[in-house]
Amino acid sequence: MNAPHIILLGRFPPPPDGQSVATLRLAEQLQSTWKTHRINTMIPAEASFGAKLKHYRSAARELERVLDDHPDSLIIWSSISPETVGHWRDLLTLFPRLKGRRVIAVAHWGKFATIFDNAATRWSARRLLPGLNRIVFTAPVLSDACSAWLPEQRRAVIPNTLDAALIPDSEAIAARIKQGPSSPPRVLFLSNMIREKGWEDVLDAAAKLKSEGHQHDWTFAGGWPHSGEEQRFHDRVRELDLENDVRHVGLLKERADIARAHMEADIFVLPSWLREAQPLSILEAMAAGTPCIVANDGGMPGMIGADTHNPAGILVPARAPEAIAAALLNLSQPDTWERYAHAAHARFSASFTPGVVSGLWQDLIETVLEGAPEQ
Secondary structure, three states, X not given: OOOOOEEEEEOOOOOOOHHHHHHHHXXXXXXXXXXXXXXXXXXXXXXXXXXXXXXXXXXXXXXXXXXXXXXXXEEEEOOOOOOHHHXXXXXXXXXXXXXXXXXXXXXXXXXXXXXHOOOOOHHHHHHHHHHOOEEEEOOHHHHHOOOOOOOHHHEEEOOOOOOHHHOOOHHHHHHHHHHOOOOOOEEEEEOOOXXXXXXXXXXXXXXXXXXXXXXXXXXXXXXXXXXXXHXXXXXXXXXXXXXXXXXXXXXXXXXXXXXXXXXXXXXXXXXXXXXXOOOHHHHXXXXXXXXEEEEOOOOHHHHOOOXXXXXXXXXXXXXXXXXXXXXXXXXXXXXXXXXXXXXXXXHHHHHOOHHHHHHHHHHHHHHHHHXXXXX
């Protein structure tokens, strides 16, 4: 079944962040099969509430114009917010244009379920969400967290994926796994450089391992939220006497550079405590066959298959440098590293490739188009 039009309503780069990049990749997937119109809701985070409201009202007017031209369109709303300010902004601007339409919303936030508990949003959220045909979550645990408020038939689980430029050749991955880890092992942290992502805990783990006589090569990649955070990082590196061990390579903008960083790394580490839904950097690492160390937080445990017999990495408690250090020592053993490297590549290939994810979206879209719009 073919839709006359799909409207993708969400945040697009720039700036590139997890949600905007995932939305761009979804748009690229959709437009290969469906007629797709993009409406960009991106606005600088530092903008005032008034400026954001004005921007969203403009996006709502554009949405209304497209719907006038294509009244039977399916809307994929990938910027629905669980934050108090964002929720009320959605209610005042976008949601009135969505009533009576076929709408799939995408919950990119690991903490999406908090919208039902927050005193400022719980009642309005319960009235808003039943008007949507489906809410798409990136992981089962995030979907299950909303089961008390959303019946199963209104929830779907579809993970994020990567584009081809970020997926290394299988033969190249097989060759690097056969070669084994470097000596000393190369550790990569790739994310936005905010403390909640765990970079400070990784530095503390690096200092602990160095004090015990263990050598590692540490690379940090990512943009800074502000100059103060950058200064804090470099001050901490000096305090821990890691100037000769740690390097920060800045924000990697080119996809080839990101893929190369994961292929050159032996271990990827992201001990974030932000209740992440599905960080793309973990997918990038698994696509390269790079074992991962992630915090037991949000959707990350499920991404690496922590509860399976063949996980793609090691789970550590949030804000636990000693556990990170222990996991790094474990993964630095060649036999252990090889087992996890194979598992990482196999897990990506089975669950997160563009073909797998595109098929899930195709099935969901056709199912929603066959049903009636929600009222």
